[in-house]
Amino acid sequence: MSPLIEVRNLAKEFRSFKRREGVLGAVQNLFVREYVTIRAVDGVSFTIQQGEMVGYIGANGAGKSTTLKMLTGILVPTSGSIISNGHVPYRDRRRYTRHIGVVFGQRTQLWWDIAVVESFKLLKEIYEISDVDYRRRLGRFSEILNIGEYLHTPVRKLSLGERMRCDLAASLLHNPPLLFLDEPTIGLDVVAKERIREFLKEVNRAERTTVLLTTHDLSDIEELSRRILIIDKGRLLFDGDLAEMKKRLARYNQVKFFLKDRSQIPRLAEVTSNGLALERVDELTYIMRFDRDEHSSAEVIRTLVNRLEVRDLLIEEEPIEEIVKRIYLSGEVG
């Protein structure tokens, strides 16, 4: 089966002009301009199959939004190629965008001063959605996303979470086979995040909608996608299964333990004597991290319970934040 999205050696350079400071600098700027070229995306390749839900993660400025903007046909790549859903996005922008849905978390596609439903009606005409489909989907989205009560409110009066849910519904009204989301949960509270994640899972399952989402909230990824792409400084550092990444790269386990009472605090020094690092969560809660190759969990727990009075303890895998942080630091995988 040929992939839905095929990205090969994609690169994007921005040229921005370096501003000098001060009055003298400003005058100088008028006549002599110095340009700096930034390679925001630097030779990225990947393919995505239909029905996949892929997380694209990276720190701020890593190049993930720039990649997404090339995938949606907004930006023209400096070099490399994209074939998405049978189109070269920037070249056939109008034909291509008919079959994609896009949400940019920090912006809205809804008309700011008028009721949400007016924007939906506009989308109905733009995508030529039949009355039956429009009513059915709007009904379903209103139910799952719980936006029915906001439909007649001007967008500017909505909270961020309410607006985001409306934006999500807007991006899916025409039931596109391909959905791009740029930071869809940014700035949202836990409940709102959860609702959006559930909705995305439902759409991906029921319609086989292919979803590519960028985020720097790794809990999004853990909830949503089996596959992740990690980008840093414009380069792809990792492309693969989330579970695979954990298996290959999770070097540390951690034991979180709760002391019985304060009298135990002075004795903490004893357990760190064998070179294990201790992290304090609060007065009575601590985390001990250890390399899985050097120590077994049983051995670490034995040490702990022998020397301390522990009320409770918990063995955890290393959080994926930590793994990703390590990938960023080393700049490579493995």
Added chain:
Amino acid sequence: MGAALLVREPSPRSYRPALLGTLRTYGEFVRMGFVDTLAYRLRYYTGIVTYFIYVSVYYFIWKAIYEHGTAIGGFDFPQMMTYVAVGWIIRSLYFNNIDQDLATQVSEGTLVMNLIKPVSIQGALIATALGQSAFRLTMLTLPTTLVLFVVFPVRRPASLLQFAAFSASVVLSFFIVAALNFAVGTLAIRLLSILGLLRAKYFLLELLSGLLIPISFFPRIFQQALNFLPFQYISYIPLLIYLGKLSGAAAWKALGTQAFWALALVALGDAMWRWSSRKITVQGG
């Protein structure tokens, strides 16, 4: 399964013919422009006052000038007052902010949200502006007309036929202004900051369209040059039709030239969009 098979149609394409579909899509943008302006209807009460003040100022200036003569540049005083008043009345209709809107969208990065839609940006902006103008017709143009006709010696149109031709001419003025504004607005994509340019364009347009003074007041050489440019077709030509100074074959020819300019400027805007849109940059990694 080939890639082509994955293209899922949002609804069957045969649902309606392509041209009708396009018309309904942009018709919807017209409606959005109308509804969107409704949110700011209060602004138009001050608009009526502003237009009244403009025309009053011109009334006193021209009154002083006409103390010493009966006709200047082919206009007598009542004709001149009609020219000024009707000039401002139609300005309230053809006027739009497409250039500024586009510049703002570029600087704020909101242009992105239009680019992800399968529509022509120029078409969407012009259609929205048309909806705004339709709204202004009721909230600004008609009340202003009423006030100006009551207060100042403004003449009625030369004839019903002239009025029909004048109305068609104003519609074409709208498209000339809209397409011109779009073309100028696209410069924001490459130049980023064009506020100075827009201000210069604003004053130049007021002068060269004939809004401030009739083109027949200009030196002959300017008049000849302006014949080859679209600007006088915005205000001067529709006003001549209103006054009956252009009629019959000459009026038809003027309308045809207006239509030509409207189409030419739309084509220019389209070309400029294509030239600029590859250079779109958006903030944010």
